Amino acid sequence: MTAGSGGADRPPGADFTSMGVGSFLGVGSSSALGSSQAVSSSSATSPFSGNGRAQSGERCLTPEDRAVEQALALVGGHSSGAPHSADRAPSGDPSPSVDQPDSGDQSHFTGRPRPAEELVAASRSLPPDRSVDAPHAHDQHRHEHAQRQGHRQRHSVSWQEARALAVRAGHAAEVRAGRLPLDRTLGHILAEPLVALTDLPSFDTSAMDGWVVSGPGPWQIRSAAGTGGKKRDDAGPSPDLGILAGRSIPAALPDGDAVRIATGARIPADANAVIRNEHAHVDEAKGLLHARRQVLPGQDIRPRGQECRSGEQLMPAGALVTPAVLGLAAAAGYDTLVVVPRPRIDVLVLGDELLTGGLPHDGLIRDALGPMIGPWLRALGAEVSAPQRLGDDAAALRRVLATSDADLVITTGGTAAGPVDHVHPVLAEIGAELLVDGVAVRPGHPMLLARLKREAVAAGPTDSHGDSRGEGPYLVGLPGNPLAAVSGLLTLAEPLLRGLAGREPEAPYRAVVRDEVHGHPHDTRLVPVVHRVGGASGRAGSGYGGGSAGTGSGAEHVVPLHYSGPAMLRGVAAADGLAVVLPGGVRSGTEVEILDLPWASAMPWTEGCFT
Numbered sequence: 001m002t003a004g005s006g007g008a009d010r011p012p013g014a015d016f017t018s019m020g021v022g023s024f025l026g027v028g029s030s031s032a033l034g035s036s037q038a039v040s041s042s043s044a045t046s047p048f049s050g051n052g053r054a055q056s057g058e059r060c061l062t063p064e065d066r067a068v069e070q071a072l073a074l075v076g077g078h079s080s081g082a083p084h085s086a087d088r089a090p091s092g093d094p095s096p097s098v099d100q101p102d103s104g105d106q107s108h109f110t111g112r113p114r115p116a117e118e119l120v121a122a123s124r125s126l127p128p129d130r131s132v133d134a135p136h137a138h139d140q141h142r143h144e145h146a147q148r149q150g151h152r153q154r155h156s157v158s159w160q161e162a163r164a165l166a167v168r169a170g171h172a173a174e175v176r177a178g179r180l181p182l183d184r185t186l187g188h189i190l191a192e193p194l195v196a197l198t199d200l201p202s203f204d205t206s207a208m209d210g211w212v213v214s215g216p217g218p219w220q221i222r223s224a225a226g227t228g229g230k231k232r233d234d235a236g237p238s239p240d241l242g243i244l245a246g247r248s249i250p251a252a253l254p255d256g257d258a259v260r261i262a263t264g265a266r267i268p269a270d271a272n273a274v275i276r277n278e279h280a281h282v283d284e285a286k287g288l289l290h291a292r293r294q295v296l297p298g299q300d301i302r303p304r305g306q307e308c309r310s311g312e313q314l315m316p317a318g319a320l321v322t323p324a325v326l327g328l329a330a331a332a333g334y335d336t337l338v339v340v341p342r343p344r345i346d347v348l349v350l351g352d353e354l355l356t357g358g359l360p361h362d363g364l365i366r367d368a369l370g371p372m373i374g375p376w377l378r379a380l381g382a383e384v385s386a387p388q389r390l391g392d393d394a395a396a397l398r399r400v401l402a403t404s405d406a407d408l409v410i411t412t413g414g415t416a417a418g419p420v421d422h423v424h425p426v427l428a429e430i431g432a433e434l435l436v437d438g439v440a441v442r443p444g445h446p447m448l449l450a451r452l453k454r455e456a457v458a459a460g461p462t463d464s465h466g467d468s469r470g471e472g473p474y475l476v477g478l479p480g481n482p483l484a485a486v487s488g489l490l491t492l493a494e495p496l497l498r499g500l501a502g503r504e505p506e507a508p509y510r511a512v513v514r515d516e517v518h519g520h521p522h523d524t525r526l527v528p529v530v531h532r533v534g535g536a537s538g539r540a541g542s543g544y545g546g547g548s549a550g551t552g553s554g555a556e557h558v559v560p561l562h563y564s565g566p567a568m569l570r571g572v573a574a575a576d577g578l579a580v581v582l583p584g585g586v587r588s589g590t591e592v593e594i595l596d597l598p599w600a601s602a603m604p605w606t607e608g609c610f611t
């Protein structure tokens with residue numbers, strides 16, 4: 001890692017102990033199936049619920065709506081799959097149609113489904129070469145040799161297998177768990193089950209503002225003073241206010257009596273109901289309380305232990321600490337939590353052609369991935385250092401890979417076999433283990449997952465390849481085409497992060513696709529889609545009346561978006577998710593798995609570092 005490359009926000013880690021995620025979560029590699037288990041759960045796990053979804057009706061377009069409208073396949077007659085002329089992007093854009101699978105080089109259609117056991121066997125180690133700082137001439141020679149090796153035929157795995165392998169790789173990693181003050185645990189993962197330290201509620205509690213009564217009515221009104229309803233500091237009775245929350249235990253309530261009580265206040269012994277203010281009538285003259293409706297025993301009283309008993313498990317190990325979990329932990333008596341820290345990621349952006357500001361010029365283009373990858377990974381629950389822009393410099397890449405202390409290194413670009421695509425050659429030179437080398441998915445097929453090696457401090461046991469070096473960070477190589485990089489994020493980085501953090505796989509979300517989407521002959525396609533209910537767009541968030549609702553009015557469905565070529569971000573920027581289109585494609589009205597975009601259901605994590 002280069003100086004100032006993000007080490008500052010790193011947790012010191014001294015208070016964390018190493019442990020296998022699988023061991024404390026009770027999950028082994030066999031459970032790391034990723035999303036290959038297709039389970040329909042559209043209603044229960046919809047990523048779009050609570051997403052400000054628009055209701056059909058009034059047409060009131062925000063700028064976001066317009067972006068969606070432009071990207072949407074609004075023109076009917078998609079069933080043929082042939083792009084309608086009105087669907088084409090402006091001239092000069094060769095691949096605007098959502099219905100067309102990537103028509104790239106067919107020789108790369110190498111996807112062939114294989115069983116998971118075979119996949120594990122397919123993991124292989126490239127020959128190690130540890131002299132990463134060798135003199136330049138020798139270095140260049142070795143690099144060119146390794147680069148030629150990079151032109152070998154890769155063995156793509158299926159999209160499902162790639163995801164399963166990534167989860168499993170994450171689960172296999174050693175992780176650190178440690179105790180943190182409650183307010184610093186947001187976004188981390190529970191390393192231990194959250195067990196209630198108290199009954200909740202911890203005493204019988206009034207659920208309403210009103211009157212607490214004993215026995216049948218009418219009731220004689222008493223002052224709270226007579227029931228012990230004093231301030232805790234004994235500053236004097238509060239007869240007008242009744243029994244208040246947070247005060248000492250009130251005295252027992254005699255049969256036939258009533259005392260004013262506040263929501264959250266303790267219920268006196270022998271009381272049997274609370275009557276809300278609005279259901280009570282006070283006869284001031286006689287000092288009597290009458291109920292306006294029938295009083296049921298126990299009404300509007302929250303009994304002690306209603307939510308949980310002390311010792312009861314509230315959340316399992318492996319759960320994400322969300323704001324709600326923080327609140328629950330506090331309510332249940334916790335001041336600290338034992339958590340697995342968020343995985344730390346270094347992002348390396350490769351490519352000499354990239355500009356960090358201004359307009360593209362002279363063949364140079366703006367870096368679209370540097371600004372995108374970090375926030376995306378943070379939204380997936382990681383802690384990410386500032387992107388390091390290395391250009392097309394193999395030596396710089398080698399140096400950074402040799403020194404990164406992250407849990408995961410993400411590279412962008414340079415995954416293919418072009419003259420300055422250095423990722424494979426450098427991984428070969430440093431003896432990284434390639435776990436996934438190409439995935440049968442479009443876009444993004446050159447993506448890869450590797451495990452870097454580190455010199456062991458002391459001679460340790462050799463691994464199955466006769467390698468005595470220790471495990472270093474994982475590396476996910478994202479292809480340079482921006483939508484291909486998104487595909488790599490969701491195919492490899494997301495499941496790996498889930499595994500690293502010990503998070504349980506989420507049940508896949510499925511939705512009906514409105515329009516037919518053509519499939520790739522052999523590979524899975526990931527297609528940006530927008531969610532719609534009847535005529536309403538989920539992402540746009542306000543009235544959206546356009547388009548034909550092919551699946552029927554009011555039905556939830558997704559609509560594929562245009563501008564989904566590998567080099568384009570316009571479609572995914574307007575999307576709610578990516579539809580997983582298996583080889584062969586899907587017909588209009590059938591269900592597909594949807595990969596949720598993280599901001600549709602999760603918050604961006606911006607705080608909670610370990611320093």
Ligand SMILES: Nc1nc2c(c(=O)[nH]1)N[C@H]1C(S)=C(S)[C@@H](COP(=O)(O)OP(=O)(O)OC[C@H]3O[C@@H](n4cnc5c(N)ncnc54)[C@H](O)[C@@H]3O)O[C@H]1N2
Pocket residue numbers: 104105108349350351353354365366367368369370412413414415416417418421443444445446478479480481482484566
């Ligand atoms: N002979 C073949 N060539 C290519 C194949 C193939 O199968 N055979 N696959 C193509 C596919 S598909 C992809 S995807 C790319 C992947 O290439 P790399 O990972 O090596 O990426 P680069 O060559 O560095 O860049 C590709 C493309 O993306 C642009 N790019 C790169 N980084 C960024 C960035 N940070 N922001 C915006 N755009 C970026 C870059 O300028 C190129 O246009 O390989 C194909 N080639």
Ligand code: MOO
Pocket residue numbers: 102104441442443444445446479481484566567
């Ligand atoms: O189509 Mo390439 O697969 O990653 O952009």
